[in-house]
Amino acid sequence: xxxxxxxxxxxxxxxxxxxxxxxxxxxxxxxxxxxxxxxxxxxxxxxxxxxxxxxxxxxxxxxxxxxxxxxxxxxxxxxxxxxxxxxxxxxxxxxxxxxxxxxxxxxxxxxxxxxxxxxxxxxxxxxxxxxxxxxxxxxxxxxxxxxxxxxxxxxxxxxxxxxxxxxxxxxxxxxxxxxxxxxxxxxxxxxxxxxxxxxxxxxxxxxxxxxxxxxxxxxxxxxxxxxxxxxxxxxxxxxxxxxxxxxxxxxxxxxxxxxxxxxxxxxxxxxxxxxxxxxxxxxxxxxxxxxxxxxxxxxx
Amino acid sequence: xxxxxxxxxxxxxxxxxxxxxxxxxxxxxxxxxxxxxxxxxxxxxxxxxxxxxxxxxxxxxxxxxxxxxxxxxxxxxxxxxxxxxxxxxxxxxxxxxxxxxxxxxxxxxxxxxxxxxxxxxxxxxxxxxxxxxxxxxxxxxxxxxxxxxxxxxxxxxxxxxxxxxxxxxxxxxxxxxxxxxxxxxxxxxxxxxxxxxxxxxxxxxxxxxxxxxxxxxxxxxxxxxxxxxxxxxxxxxxxxxxxxxxxxxxxxxxxxxxxxxxxxxxxxxxxxxxxxxxxxxxxxxxxxxxxxxxxxxxxxxxxxxxxxxxxxxxxx
Amino acid sequence: xxxxxxxxxxxxxxxxxxxxxxxxxxxxxxxxxxxxxxxxxxxxxxxxxxxxxxxxxxxxxxxxxxxxxxxxxxxxxxxxxxxxxxxxxxxxxxxxxxxxxxxxxxxxxxxxxxxxxxxxxxxxxxxxxxxxxxxxxxxxxxxxxxxxxxxxxxxxxxxxxxxxxxxxxxxxxxxxxxxxxxxxxxxxxxxxxxxxxxxxxxxxxxxxxxxxxxxxxxxxxxxxxxxxxxxxxxxxxxxxxxxxxxxxxxxxxxxxxxxxxxxxxxxxxxxxxxxxxxxxxxxxxxxxxxxxxxxxxxxxxxxxxxxxxxxxxxxxxxxx
Ligand SMILES: Nc1ncnc2c1ncn2[C@@H]1O[C@H](COP(=O)(O)OP(=O)(O)OP(=O)(O)O)[C@@H](O)[C@H]1O
Ligand SMILES: [Mg+2]
Numbered sequence: 001x002x003x004x005x006x007x008x009x010x011x012x013x014x015x016x017x018x019x020x021x022x023x024x025x026x027x028x029x030x031x032x033x034x035x036x037x038x039x040x041x042x043x044x045x046x047x048x049x050x051x052x053x054x055x056x057x058x059x060x061x062x063x064x065x066x067x068x069x070x071x072x073x074x075x076x077x078x079x080x081x082x083x084x085x086x087x088x089x090x091x092x093x094x095x096x097x098x099x100x101x102x103x104x105x106x107x108x109x110x111x112x113x114x115x116x117x118x119x120x121x122x123x124x125x126x127x128x129x130x131x132x133x134x135x136x137x138x139x140x141x142x143x144x145x146x147x148x149x150x151x152x153x154x155x156x157x158x159x160x161x162x163x164x165x166x167x168x169x170x171x172x173x174x175x176x177x178x179x180x181x182x183x184x185x186x187x188x189x190x191x192x193x194x195x196x197x198x199x200x201x202x203x204x205x206x207x208x209x210x211x212x213x214x215x216x217x218x219x220x221x222x223x224x225x226x227x228x229x230x231x232x233x234x235x236x237x238x239x240x241x242x243x244x245x246x247x248x249x250x251x252x253x254x255x256x257x258x259x260x261x262x263x264x265x266x267x268x269x270x271x272x273x274x275x276x277x278x279x280x281x282x283x284x285x286x287x288x289x290x291x292x293x294x295x296x297x298x299x300x
Numbered sequence: 301x302x303x304x305x306x307x308x309x310x311x312x313x314x315x316x317x318x319x320x321x322x323x324x325x326x327x328x329x330x331x332x333x334x335x336x337x338x339x340x341x342x343x344x345x346x347x348x349x350x351x352x353x354x355x356x357x358x359x360x361x362x363x364x365x366x367x368x369x370x371x372x373x374x375x376x377x378x379x380x381x382x383x384x385x386x387x388x389x390x391x392x393x394x395x396x397x398x399x400x401x402x403x404x405x406x407x408x409x410x411x412x413x414x415x416x417x418x419x420x421x422x423x424x425x426x427x428x429x430x431x432x433x434x435x436x437x438x439x440x441x442x443x444x445x446x447x448x449x450x451x452x453x454x455x456x457x458x459x460x461x462x463x464x465x466x467x468x469x470x471x472x473x474x475x476x477x478x479x480x481x482x483x484x485x486x487x488x489x490x491x492x493x494x495x496x497x498x499x500x501x502x503x504x505x506x507x508x509x510x511x512x513x514x515x516x517x518x519x520x521x522x523x524x525x526x527x528x529x530x531x532x533x534x535x536x537x538x539x540x541x542x543x544x545x546x547x548x549x550x551x552x553x554x555x556x557x558x559x560x561x562x563x564x565x566x567x568x569x570x571x572x573x574x575x576x577x578x579x580x581x582x583x584x585x586x587x588x589x590x591x592x593x594x595x596x597x598x599x600x601x602x603x604x605x606x607x608x609x610x611x612x613x614x615x616x
Numbered sequence: 617x618x619x620x621x622x623x624x625x626x627x628x629x630x631x632x633x634x635x636x637x638x639x640x641x642x643x644x645x646x647x648x649x650x651x652x653x654x655x656x657x658x659x660x661x662x663x664x665x666x667x668x669x670x671x672x673x674x675x676x677x678x679x680x681x682x683x684x685x686x687x688x689x690x691x692x693x694x695x696x697x698x699x700x701x702x703x704x705x706x707x708x709x710x711x712x713x714x715x716x717x718x719x720x721x722x723x724x725x726x727x728x729x730x731x732x733x734x735x736x737x738x739x740x741x742x743x744x745x746x747x748x749x750x751x752x753x754x755x756x757x758x759x760x761x762x763x764x765x766x767x768x769x770x771x772x773x774x775x776x777x778x779x780x781x782x783x784x785x786x787x788x789x790x791x792x793x794x795x796x797x798x799x800x801x802x803x804x805x806x807x808x809x810x811x812x813x814x815x816x817x818x819x820x821x822x823x824x825x826x827x828x829x830x831x832x833x834x835x836x837x838x839x840x841x842x843x844x845x846x847x848x849x850x851x852x853x854x855x856x857x858x859x860x861x862x863x864x865x866x867x868x869x870x871x872x873x874x875x876x877x878x879x880x881x882x883x884x885x886x887x888x889x890x891x892x893x894x895x896x897x898x899x900x901x902x903x904x905x906x907x908x909x910x911x912x913x914x915x916x917x918x919x920x921x922x923x924x925x926x927x928x929x930x931x932x933x934x935x936x
Contacts (some may be wrong), residue, residue, distance in 0.1 A: 019628070028314075137636055140919050141912050142870035144877065145892065149908045150898055153647060229765065231716050233878060236767045251768055261785065262769050263778050272768030279763040347777045386842035398833035401857050402932060410620070413841045446931040462841070 028292060035288025041281030045274070049095035056089035060245055069259060072266050079266045081250070082257040090245055091270050097246035098228050100280060101162055105227035108166025110173055110220040117177025118204050118212070123187060131174070138171040144233055151239045161240050165230045173219050180212045214293040222286035225279045234273050247271035301502060302351075302470060308366030309343070309350050309426050309526075311572075318572035320346040321526045323597065324364070328519075333496055333503040335517030335534070337549065339569045343526040344506045345394055348472045351504075352391050353381050356566045368470070383442040386413040388511075390463035394474040394506075396456045400447035407433065407443040417466060432461045436491060453484035457491065464495055471496070474506045489516055508550050514548045515540050519605075522546050525570040525580035527597065532606030542608035545581050547616060579610070587615045621936035625927050633920045639910045641694045645687055659902055662703040672884040676700075699906030704898040709879045709906035710782050713888060717910060719788060720887030723803065724876050727810035732865065734811070735818020740854060742819065742844075743826035755821065761816030766875050770809045770882030777805060793885050806883040813875045826857040858928055866922035869915045 029035055048055070057077075067084030070076060078087035120131040147164045154160050184190060185208070193203050232248030234240050240249070250271040255261050259267040309321040319344045328334045336344050349355045351366055353373060366373040368388065373381065390413075393399045401409055411429035414420040420428060433443055436457040447455060456476060461469060473492060477485040493516050496503045507513050513520060514534055521531040522545060530543040541547045548565045567584035570576065576583070582592040589612050601608040633767065648659055648827030660673045674680060676698065678689040693699070699709040742754040760771075777783040784802045829835065830853055838852045884890060889906050895903040927933045 062923075109629065116807070117650070133632065133635070136632070137639060139867055140915060141640070142638070142873040142915055144870075145908050145911050146873040148892060148896065149644075149904055150647065152901070152904055204764075218681060225763075232765050233767070233874065235895050236878065237881060249764070250763075251771065255771065260774050261778060263775055265775050268768070268771045269776065272765055272771065275765050275768065276763045283759060283763060348693050352840055382842050382844060384842070385840055390841055391831060391840045393837060395833060399837045401834040401838070401856070401860075403930070404852075412838075412843070416842050416844075416847065446935060448932045459837075462837075616716060 026053055027085070029288070032288045032292065034284045035292075038281045038284030038286075038288065041277055042285060045095050045099060045144035045278050046282065048092055049099050050250070052089075052092045052096060056086075056092045056146055058086035058089045060089040060093045062086070069257065069264065069267075071264070078270055079264070080235070081253055081267065084261075087250070087267060091247070091274060093245045094247040094250060094271060094274065095278075097158070097244050097249075098275070101165065101231040101246075101268070102224040102228040102278075102282070103157070104162045104257075106220050108163070109169035110216060111224050112167065113170035113173025113219075114177055114209075114212075114216055117174040118181055118209060119179035120174065121181025122200065122204050122208065128178075130179070134225065135171040135174050137167065139175070141193065143168050144230065144250065148235060148237065148239050149202055149231065151234065156240045158241055158244055161231060161234060165227050169223060169226060169230070170191065173223065176215060177212050178218060180215060181275035184208050184211050200255055214289070218286050218289035218293060220286075221289060224283035226284070228275065228279055247275050301330040301369055302326075303365075303367040304347075305365055305367075305495050306352075307350065307366065308362040309345075309346050309355065309359060311356070313358050313573070315356065316573050319526055319543055319575055320359070321350070321578075324526070324528050326521055326528065326531065328502055328504065329436045330502055330582065331500045332518040333493075333505055333516055335513035335520040336504055336506045336523060337508070337513050337520060338523035338529075339508065339565075341569055342523040343571060344523060345474055346526075347523075348504065351472060352385055352389060354385070361468060363613050383417065386463075386468070387417045388464050388468055389467070389470040389472070390460050390468040391472040392456075392463045392474060392476050394478060396459040396476065397452060397479060399459050400455060402447055402550050405444050405446055406438070406450070406458050408498070408525055409555075412456060413462065413466045419466065421464060426591065428465060429461070432457070436461045452480050453488065454503075456480060456484075456488055460488075460491065460495070462512065464499060464501070467499060470502045470504070470508070472506070475508065476505075477507070477509075477512065485512070510538075524547065525575060526572060527580055528609065529581065530606075530608040530610075531610075534604075538605040540606075542613040542616065543581075543610045544585050544587055544612075544616060546608075548584075550583075581610075587612050622927065622934050624934055625936070629920055629923045629927075633916055636916045637913060638691075640641055640909060640916070641691050641741065644688075644694075645690045645907060648791075648901070649683075659700060659905070664699060664703050664706060666706075667858070669706070669861070673700055687789075694909060699909065700902040702903045702906075703898055704895070704900045705905065709902050712903070713891065713906055713910050716886060716891045716907075717914070719885065720876060720880065720889065722788075722799075723810065723885060723887060724804075724879070725870070727807055727814060727876075728872065730807075731814035732818050733809045734815050736822050736858075736861070739822025740826055740849065740857075743823045743830060743857075744849065746827055746830075751823075755823070758816040758819040758823075761812050762820065764816075766809065766813050766878040767882050769812065770806070770879055773805045773809055786880060788886055802885075806879050806885050809882070810875060810879050813879075814872060817868060817871070818861075818865075819866075822857065822861060822874045825860045825864070826853060829853050829857045832856070834901045859926065862922055862926045862929070866919045869918050869922075872913055873915060 001212075035176070062085060064080070064084035067080040069082055070080045072079045076086050076088065078091065080089055081090065093273035116131055116135075120128045139153070146168055150164050151160060190203065190207055193207055198207075231240070231246070232251075235246055236252045236255075238252065240246075248271075251268060254264070254267040304324060304326045307321055307324045308319070311318040311320055324343075324347070326334075326351060336347065338344055346355070346359070350361060351373070355361070368384075373384075375565070376384070380453075404604060407426055407429045410433060411420075411422075411425035414428060415422065416427040419425075426597065430440070430443060434440070438454060438457050440451060442454060442458075445460075453498065460473075460476070462464065476492065477488050480488065489512060492505070495501065505516055510520075517534050519533050520529065520537040522529040522537070522543065523543050529545045530537060530541065532542075534584070538550065541550060552565055563582060570580050570583075571614075578593040579585070579588070579595040582588040582595075585592070591611060596609055597609055599607050599609065600611045601613045618738060636653055636923075660677060660679060676689070676693060677700070678686050681689075690754045697710045699713075702709050702712055705712055738754055745751045762813065774785045774898075777785050783805065785805060788802050789798050790802075835848060835852060838848050843851070873889075875889065877892055880884065880887045880889035881893040888911055892907045894900070895907065
């Protein structure tokens, strides 16, 4: 009885402290230069994606065949593509697909990875063994090739690309979560909750999940970066909807229409720089979060 | 032969400066065993690492000196200090379980100090290693094995062999019995004691466990919150403790394995991050006086070489 | 006794590899049957194939037999390297893929060796000076290369090469040439691109692995013995840091293959990656699944090799 009230007090306290600890967290995060820079980049591109219609000089879908692959000019700062579309506007709008795919696919992969990691780590035994072998398998095989084959067969809509990336990217999250659960499982208060006959699901989601959350969060941020990377690569290879405006798609067009081999740097360089920046943004943020949650400082 | 005076060491951490050792003075005579006792976090390991000058990067020796045969370790060049490590001063680390390189055979690791200090060629070094390994009680079948193939006690013996193979003058043994079962603990203590006698080593024996220390040490120093509380001959300290902390330590019983922190002293040990002014122990002390809050650590009890830092030690 | 557990380790790895290969083949079989689209038309029937070719495919893959028999036949065919007939080239998929695999390896093997060596070198350099300016600089460069889309980096090199002139930017040989020198000229840019892309990961891996090792207790012990930096690093730390590198390289083989596919596409290097790219464009499904199986097989086998090396190098596995 007293155990139970102690437990609920513990939960009540922790939820009461969320606001305070968020402030505390931000205070610590703010000191991390890499992390702050990364967050700045993410905000920059989010703003670009949201306000694309406002900041773009043209409607990116506007086709003008008289402007075939024109070089930069005052009217078109980054020139135009093979359809005469304004490249600057295309690049601004490209942020949308990257971020949508990045966030959506990362969400899917992290949720799947979290659930699998939690159950696998908590229950152990046979199910765990199988899950880990499956994870091993997914970790080892070349995911992009897998994605290509599946996307080629099920058809290349945006939703399909998101699903394929999300559903093939969960293994590393699952692994990380599982190994954390293995150690958390032995914490005294989890053990006592188990002994007191707590329902497994309740223990997993009420007690264990909150403790792995920081790491899941860092992981999710990193996953966004790899999802963006995967999407760009797929589109570049011609998998995915070519009519969707995306950075990978712009580079695909540059190669397909000979812009690269004719030295049209203004066509190729900007979308690539955007991809690099956005990936760096998420990687730096995720990396700093990881460092913060798992500080390891030693050596002489 | 070993004179530590006014040593202060601090760590810089994310949550501020941790004062691990404050103004510590301690003398160890040649050929004796000094027992260093205190709860977890009292700065015992830090002292060992400082003597070896292998403190982590975030540590700083704020002040003080450490003299060995009248020579200040702090003034030695890095190269000179390096040549003293493992040759003049050796250390057996807390947690021998992880003190061995998992990719090297036991004999290779044990013989390594001889090679490092140019005292032998490979063949001679191995021969000496076998000799020492036999002495510490490691069967020859274990010599060519890798650390993971050995039991905890065997690893501890290997680590001790590694520390004494160069005939060091000073040996620092940092909780050498932690994590071992009781029988093995006793065997290791006996081994250290014999070795120390035979080789006439000056030993600093660090432990949580006052009863164990009492068995092996000639003199005992008690640390708390990075400061010296009491020091004197084993007999004086055990029979006639002059500091309330020492009495508490004596009254409390460590758990069977001696791994766990001594239970029985009420209250939390002070945190190195927030050391209170005045006597560090006063919040947990039953005989604390008002004046304790302004105590500035002048020696308050001294009788021959028995010293204690408590203004109310008369009440004990 | 010791060798017994070691061989059981190896046996276990081999068993896992066999299971993986089995999963890959089964996955392929079901993918084309579970997902929308008619498997027969997706894989075996195309207006581009002759009637005779279609007939022989129907027999080889038992297309008029029950599904489970098709499945068994499929497994047998896959193990024998028979993936059907390419819709585009109208010859057996395997006869196109084998030379392509060779071409891929010509590029991949040197790229891997060079980048691993470079990565280890700078990783060690960086970890030893953890948090110093050099470390931060190395880390940032590595991260930048890591974040760089492979195809884009390739594009930049093409832009530069064209600007400079005289450097081939596509293919393996100039038309009609078979000289080594010509091959090397064509290899320069794809190799450079791959090395740079891989290099970033290996540097970060080595740095982090070594950094973790440097905080281990046995390193402190080595210091206490009086060892100098050189000895600490090369006798104790680096060997221990190399072990996780073996597994990490193995785990990253999949990613490396991804890089190779993109680089081959950019530079029209006639390897498997380029074949995949072309197959996507031509909707050449038999080719796509053949390439998929060959690539995954190669990665799985390379992993087995890495596991074996690991087992031989790590005494904790060798003498269990
Ligand atoms: N690397 C470090 N970084 C920051 N603080 C440290 C570090 N090592 C030790 N400390 C702090 O210094 C103080 C003394 O630690 P030390 O390890 O010397 O204690 P100890 O007496 O050996 O304890 P134990 O009995 O647990 O081994 C503690 O407060 C500890 O938190
Ligand atoms: Mg200690």
